[in-house]
Structures are given as C-alpha cells and as structure tokens.
Amino acid sequence: MAVRALLHYALEVPDQSIGEKFYRAFGLEEISSRGDAVRLRPPSLVRETVMLYPGRRKRLHHLAFGAPGDEMEAVKASLAKAGVREMDAPAGAPEGGIWVRDPDGNAVNVRAEGRELPPADRPLTLNSPGHIARVAERGCPEGLSARPRRLGHVLLFTPDPDRQIDFYTRALGMRLSDRSRSIVAFLRCTTDHHNLALLASKGPGFHHASFEVGSIDEIAVGAQRMLDVGCEPGWGVGRHVIGSNFFYYARDPWGSFAEYFHDLDFIPEHCAWEPRDFPEEDALYRWGPPLPDYFGHNTELD
Numbered sequence: 350m351a352v353r354a355l356l357h358y359a360l361e362v363p364d365q366s367i368g369e370k371f372y373r374a375f376g377l378e379e380i381s382s383r384g385d386a387v388r389l390r391p392p393s394l395v396r397e398t399v400m401l402y403p404g405r406r407k408r409l410h411h412l413a414f415g416a417p418g419d420e421m422e423a424v425k426a427s428l429a430k431a432g433v434r435e436m437d438a439p440a441g442a443p444e445g446g447i448w449v450r451d452p453d454g455n456a457v458n459v460r461a462e463g464r465e466l467p468p469a470d471r472p473l474t475l476n477s478p479g480h481i482a483r484v485a486e487r488g489c490p491e492g493l494s495a496r497p498r499r500l501g502h503v504l505l506f507t508p509d510p511d512r513q514i515d516f517y518t519r520a521l522g523m524r525l526s527d528r529s530r531s532i533v534a535f536l537r538c539t540t541d542h543h544n545l546a547l548l549a550s551k552g553p554g555f556h557h558a559s560f561e562v563g564s565i566d567e568i569a570v571g572a573q574r575m576l577d578v579g580c581e582p583g584w585g586v587g588r589h590v591i592g593s594n595f596f597y598y599a600r601d602p603w604g605s606f607a608e609y610f611h612d613l614d615f616i617p618e619h620c621a622w623e624p625r626d627f628p629e630e631d632a633l634y635r636w637g638p639p640l641p642d643y644f645g646h647n648t649e650l651d
C-alpha cells in the first residue's frame with residue numbers, strides 16, 4: 350500500500366539553458382517545452398524524468414512518485430492517518446495527482462501512474478574464469494557513449510534523516526533497504542535497492558540523481574565525456590558498498606551531481622531482505638578514487 354515508482358524530479362535553477370546543456374551532455378534528451386519548465390528524459394522513454402524550473406538558486410522544486418491503481422487510495426489513506434495535509438500544486442507544476450510536503454518542506458507529488466521501463470538490453474557477454482559467454486567475437490565496444498536508460502534514485506540532504514525515514518516509510522509506504530548510522534539511509538519503492546536516499550546535513554538540499562546505464566564501459570566513457578565538455582571533476586569511477594553499484598558522479602553546474610549507475614542490488618518485493626546498519630568507515634565505496642571533499646558539501650546552505 351504504497352508508492353511504486355519514482356517518476357521524476359524537478360529542480361529550480363538560475364539558468365535553465367546551462368542546466369539543459371549539462372543534462373544533454375549527460376545523455377538525456379529534451380522534450381518540446383510546455384510551460385515554464387525544461388523537460389528532459391532518457392532517449393528510450395516517453396515521459397520526462399527531469400524538469401528544470403527557473404529560480405534564483407538551485408534547489409529541489411519537487412519529487413514525483415507513482416501510485417498506480419488501488420495504491421493511490423491507499424496512499425491517500427496513509428497520508429491522512431499520518432496527519433499529512435494535501436496542498437495546492439506549486440505554480441507551473443504538472444497537473445494531476447496529489448501534493449504534500451515532507452517534514453523538510455520538500456514538495457512531493459503522488460501521481461496515479463506506474464513505472465515506465467526502457468526496453469531490455471541484450472544480455473552482456475562477459476568472459477570470466479570458468480564461464481565463457483563470448484566466443485570468437487571481439488569484445489571491445491565500438492562507438493560507445495553513455496546512454497541513460499532510466500532514472501533510478503534521488504539523494505536528498507536532510508537535517509533529520511530519522512524524521513524523513515518515518516515520513517517516507519509510514520506515510521508513503523517505502524521500505525528501508527540499508528543505512529549507515531544516522532548519516533545516510535536508503536529507501537526503496539521498487540525492486541531497485543534504493544529510489545530515495547537521505548544524507549544528514551545542516552539543512553535540506555538536492556545532492557544527486559542517478560541514471561542506469563548498460564555497462565561499466567558506459568560509465569567510464571560518460572565520465573570522460575562530462576570532463577571533455579568542461580564539467581568540474583566529479584567522483585568515480587568506483588563501486589559502492591551500499592547498493593553495490595558501479596558509479597560515476599558528474600558534477601552539475603550548481604555543485605550537485607548526476608550519477609551513472611550500473612549493476613545495482615535488486616530486491617524482489619516478497620523477499621526476506623534484512624536492512625543492515627553499516628559502520629561509517631565501510632559504508633561508501635569498496636574501490637575508486639579518494640572521496641573528494643566537495644562530494645558531501647551541501648551548496649544550498651552556502
């Protein structure tokens with residue numbers, strides 16, 4: 350009885366054309382404009398997954414989750430039970446669904462829609478010790494570029510992770526997948542290990558959004574491309590501990606990030622997944638370049 354999809358995220362940004370350029374280089378495509386917002390999507394999808402509204406500074410405009418079929422009524426009931434009042438949609442926001450604020454004041458739209466999944470890739474053919482998947486065929490990819498397939502998750506800064514966890518699990522029905530102490534928590538509403546993550550900070554903020562790509566090769570060529578087009582260095586390539594995915598974080602024009610991910614933990618709905626509380630020193634990454642000091646910086650508080 351819950352939300353079942355992270356549909357899109359919307360940011361306010363001081364210069365929409367700079368934002369559009371960044372996300373195009375990252376591999377998204379623009380959908381013809383409607384209203385105030387620039388709307389972008391992975392090339393194989395129909396619906397927007399990123400919206401950029403004009404604003405004074407970069408900040409989250411809203412998050413949209415999907416509650417298809419009977420889930421919508423169930424979500425309304427659990428919001429009412431949790432004492433969360435519906436509010437009017439922000440100006441210029443997409444029509445439809447219901448609007449609430451989470452305890453940090455972030456606008457949240459719950460829409461009667463399910464996930465939009467991209468067409469499946471051909472299986473990867475990787476040779477490994479004792480397991481040959483590619484025979485008499487060259488494996489080095491030709492003409493490769495990073496092609497985001499879908500939005501996977503968003504990570505928000507929060508001054509109170511436990512209060513946010515309580516809201517997103519109790520009122521919206523998400524589940525806790527893993528956490529590290531009171532520093533970071535990972536919640537899911539699909540078979541992805543996480544669709545929303547919460548990182549402790551002195552105030553709210555948007556840290557990153559993450560898009561699935563088809564291979565670690567795609568992550569690496571995407572990382573190089575973002576540097577080639579003039580982005581500041583981000584972080585990666587590396588492998589996370591929590592969620593297990595390979596990653597590269599491209600630094601966006603406002604000091605937050607867009608992540609490429611591949612090979613994330615998959616958690617079927619009816620399975621005995623036990624959330625773990627990881628020690629701080631072994632929560633972030635198994636290998637990769639040293640963590641840059643700007644990675645955990647909440648530029649919205651500057």
Ligand SMILES: [Fe+2]
Binds near residue numbers: 504557558
């Ligand atoms: Fe991420």
